[in-house]
Amino acid sequence: MYTELFGQMKKQLGQLDAWFVAAEALATAKKFDANVLLELRLSPDQFPLVRQIQMACDTAKLGASRVTGKDAPAQPDTEKTFAELRARIDGVIAYLGTFTASDFEGASTRTVTQPRWEGKVMSAPDYLIEHVVPNFYFHLAHTYAILRHNGVSIGKRDYLGTLSQRLP
């Protein structure tokens, strides 16, 4: 399910555009600069919206990179506008779009590490299930929650996107 889990992250990142459209519509209606939203937080010691989005992007991008050993494009955290965030998200979506099932073939025996883990490693499957998936959705849901808390008109359908439903 490597391909499916990262494919789903790619799909979820694609949903952000509709959230941004709704955010910009609120800003236009209320006559404020939409980019003001990027610095809002739910708690003073939580990350602001812009950082939640950057972290969702990095969690998916670096997750796919570490699980497969494929280099990821560098993306410094310099975004200050929705336009710049759209470009970053598009870059991650394009990167995730390069993966096929064969990229994940060696994943079950690969180990993963990060500088902050002080030399420790995780198996790639554990890293995906225990770290990447929970963190990705954490930052995605916080992005959604910050927007909703500030009056942006989005709903669960904008979060989930179109489901692969069919008649039986």
Place this chain on the structure above:
Amino acid sequence: MYTELFGQMKKQLGQLDAWFVAAEALATAKKFDANVLLELRLSPDQFPLVRQIQMACDTAKLGASRVTGKDAPAQPDTEKTFAELRARIDGVIAYLGTFTASDFEGASTRTVTQPRWEGKVMSAPDYLIEHVVPNFYFHLAHTYAILRHNGVSIGKRDYLGTLSQRLP
């Protein structure tokens, strides 16, 4: 990865106890009834804390039930206290603990439906990846966000729990 994904949901639900302990500590320090937190929302048209927790529980429980065809225990949404929510969460953790890899053997060819889907179905793998996982973490992260927004002292480690790290 069926076993791993649901095992991770079980682990994440186990983290809620530490969040509740922190919520109760704040209530004691500030001299308010901890159960007041259960009715708080991030937005007037989002669900309150108690419902976010119930939905995280149901998403995991009904997800495992629908993907495997194993009956799930009924749990009416009647909780009004953290004590009652702990009992509900414990019930879901116990239910998820009954699953083994063999329960998921037929999952890849199973189809799933819900009353609100108007007769449509999803394959069980699509349902898990597109619906269960994103919804579970949505409600879990909203639970976390509501608590953080109201001053409860929890951090990312309380969200993720202990990772399966080892020395290389």
